Amino acid sequence: MTEAGTFQTPSRSPFAGLMSGTAGPVIVVVAAIIAIWYLAAVLLNTPFQRDIYQRGGIENPPLAQLVADTLSQPRPVLPAPHQVAEEIWKTTAEKSITSKRSLVYHSGVTLSSTLLGFIIGTGLGIALAIGVVHSRVLDKSLMPWIISSQTIPILAIAPMIIVVLNAIGITGLLPKAMISTYLSFFPVTVGMVKGLRAPEAIQLDLMKTYSSSTAQTLWKLRLPSAMPYLFASMKVGVAASLVGAIVGELPTGAVAGLGARLLAGSYYGQTVQIWSALIVAAVLAAGLVSLIGLTERVVLQRMGMAR
Amino acid sequence: MSPVTRILSTLALVVALMGSMLTVVETPIMTLGLFALPVLLVGVLLSILVLAPYRTGLLSGARACAALTGVSLLMAAALLGTVSAYPAAASHGFWAYVLVAWAMAWLSVEELSGLTPQSPLGQRLVALAIPLAFGVWLLILWQLAVVGFGVPRVLLPAPSEIWLRLLSSPQILWEDFRQTFLKAVLIGYALGCGSGFLVAILVDRVPFLRRGLLPIGNLVSALPIIGVAPIMVMWFGFDWPSKAAVVVIMTFFPMLVNTVTGLAAADRIQHDLMHTYAANYLQTLLKMRLPMAMPFIFNALKINSTLALIGAIVAEFFGTPIVGMGFRISTEVGRMNVDMVWASIAVAALAGSLFYGLVTLIERVVTFWHPSVRG
Incomplete structure (x- = not known):
């Protein structure tokens, strides 16, 4: 422009x-x-x-x-910026990674559930999108519910999901990852439905003249042309996963993770600790998003789709 | 008939026929087969009567849709009756018939989505009925699974219990709703979206600021802003102002970024046209650029409508007076009153959906000219 x-x-x-x-x-x-x-x-x-x-x-x-x-x-x-920077330096570089006071350790805990939830969410989102694109019933019945599922403040049930899953005997990473999954599958589904429908009628017609099966059309035409949409929605999804993981750590009495640091900081009035956890979370989010952006550039270049 | 329909209808027919050999209800003291449960028996016979001609193609279109819907709902009622009479005693036969009922519901939706009514009213009804059927069946399957497997109430209450709780404690739920939604969410939403909008218009006037703020705004939109909740609670106290502050911060950046992008949506040629009309800045803004930015602004308003509710509820985990949806959820989880928790969630979901729906409705009125609205 x-x-x-x-x-x-x-x-x-x-x-x-x-x-x-x-x-x-x-x-x-x-x-x-x-x-x-x-x-x-x-x-x-x-x-x-x-x-x-x-x-x-x-x-x-x-x-x-x-x-x-x-x-x-x-x-x-x-707290002043230099105080926060000092605290971050003290809790990352000067502590050993295994220490309970190391922010690297807490970030690692949060990051692992973020990534697990993000991977499951992305997989689920792609699967749902493929179903929606190929089944008229799923398209008409599921899509409105997928959209309205996001108007439910799911973060609000995060504590309960974790309590429920703990009661069944599922503990550790998975309950937190479930919340990340719920938050990250939505952008991927919506983006992928758009992406899988991105091929024009003339391209679909060409596939038909090759008498290709539905699976072949999906694999050779729809999925490749959905790639830009996939990466765009994965960027939104990974940021949402991180929020999910952090909130998932809030109410469970979790002892590790950035969310637990936030909660502990707010209980004991340690503002410097809260701010440093926040800044680290922000750096983590920016890092994850830019990592996906980098992958996007490499993949699209290899596929000859780079703009 | 698509492959999926063919497989599903064959499967349902076979299972409905074979199901009579399985036990439906099994308790330590007795086992009941299909022939001991008259209502279910009638349902199964009717299912076979509908499925057989449907599978062979004798029954199709609107008539098949009506018949399948009716019989599947009858089956659902019979199954719900059976399971509430013998809770936690469902056996293989029972789940087989659940499968039959669900398959018939799927087939009825398949037929329904194939219908193309002439009148616009009919089309709208069909478009509404399909997701509605999905929602109803989700609730039916939830109820059947929870009661049939005897899932403990602490884990997951049945929809009927949540409904009873909704009816029995409207007072508490209304108080929570007023505290969280009417105070924190609405005030925070109005302030956050309003200030984001005004700042965007200011930023738009200064190209330097626009280039500097837009990347930062994009970055901040991806950050876990919800983490400022404990800080806001420290600064603004336990009551609703701290929650409104969280909502303001969460809604500000999406609004800023979207409005700035929207204000840049007008083409060069459109700017030139306004220039030939000798329109000044304000006229160009009001008559061309803001209307053109409306789709973007409404996009932000829609994103924010869900963010606001989430922000307010999560902020309540960090400290509230003894009222509010977030407070209710966190305390009732602690007291193992899971039905109350789910009732709160139901209210929150309903409020969130209505809020979103209202914004969408206003969007359709305001941006009536946009291709996505004209269809």
């Missing part, structure tokens, strides 16, 4: 090249967010710091000291 900006004469400023792309603006916006974060941390932590001064008998501390103190409270209302 052409934009008005492209018609302007290029300016002479050395920063012009940097600012016209995406990288420059993103860096500026991120810097602005961090600056706002620091400002908010100072403002939100000030009331508590004033209380401490009052109790300590310090009258009118200099502004520099107030700012420095608000940014180094042990349990701040809003």
Whole structure:
């Protein structure tokens, strides 16, 4: 799409090249967010710091000291970015991976149930989509329910699903993975139904003139042409799986995982711990999504479908 | 007749004929065959009477659909009656007849989806009846499985028990609904979507901000934002404002990203047309770009309608006053009152579906010009 900006004469400023792309603006916006974060941390932590001064008998501390103190409270209302970064560094690089205090260990627990749930969900989603595309009854009866299944706040039953499955004797990874499955199968189903129907009538007709069976049409025409849709919906699905795994860890009294860290942090008022778990979860989500994006690029290139 | 229909109808016919040799109900003190259960016997005989001509092709179309639906529902009623008279005693024959009833229901839907009524009303009724039949059969099979296998109530209550609980405690459920949905969800949804929309319009005016914020907004949409719930509970207290805050944060970014994308949807040629009309920024925005962005905005509104409910309920796990859907679910799980939990979930599901349906309805009215609405 052409934009008005492209018609302007290029300016002479050395920063012009940097600012016209995406990288420059993103860096500026991120810097602005961090600056706002620091400002908010100072403002939100000030009331508590004033209380401490009052109790300590310090009258009118200099502004520099107030700012420095608000940014180094042990349990701040809003921890400063450097405190969170320090906590993440301490709990990842400086702890051994097997330690219960290592965020790497907790991320690993969450990641394993995320991936298990995501794989099952993707498989289920593809299977459902194949069924829906080939059966008129499934298409008309199942599709509305698949869509409305997502209006059910399934995360709300996460605790119960886990309690129920524990009672039957299924423990460990699978109950949490079930929640991830439920959340991730939906985008895959919807995307794949669209993708499997993406071949045009003329291409389907060609397959018919080759007298190919339904299975051959599926394998040689429908599935390959559904690949871009599959990857797009897998990106949504993996992010949803991670949310499912984290929420699945909340109410079960789970002792390991990022969700358990969040809950423990909120019980004991350890805000720095909550924020560091959150940031790690965000990094994990971004990593998973970009991993799928990378796979997408490689696969589509090999298939000659890269745009 | 498709291969699936042929296989299913043959299978159902064979099973219905052979089923009489199996025991239907088996308790430690007695076993009952088909001939000891008159209502079920009538159902099975009628099934054979319908399935045989259907399989041979004598019965088809609307008449076959009506006959199959009627007999399958009769079978379902007979099976439900049997299983509630002899709970947890179902034997092989019983499950064989469940299979027959389910197969007939499938075949009836198969016939129904093949019907092409002339009137628009008829078409709409058919489009509505098929998913409805699926839902009804899901409930019937759930009830049959839970009562027939004698699944403990703590694991999974039967739909009938959940229904009784819904009827017997409307007061509690209404209070929860008001706390979670009418306060936290609706207020948070309005604030989150509204601020996302306004920020998007501001961002759209500054190309620099749009290039900088859009990738970040996309990234944030993929993040587990629900994790801010404990922080919000710490900041805004236990009552509904903290839940509304979670909802605001969860709904803000989808709205921002979608609106910004939607505002860029207009083509160069359309911009040029507005330019030749000497339209100023506000006129272009109101008369062309916002209407063109509506499909995107409604997409965000629909995504947000489910996100909002999830956000509010999950935020209640981190601390609430003693009312609210999330509170109800987490405490009643602890007290093993699973039917109450499911009643809460049913209310939440109903509220979520109605909310989503309402947004879809408004979308159809507002974006009547869009190809996906015109069909």
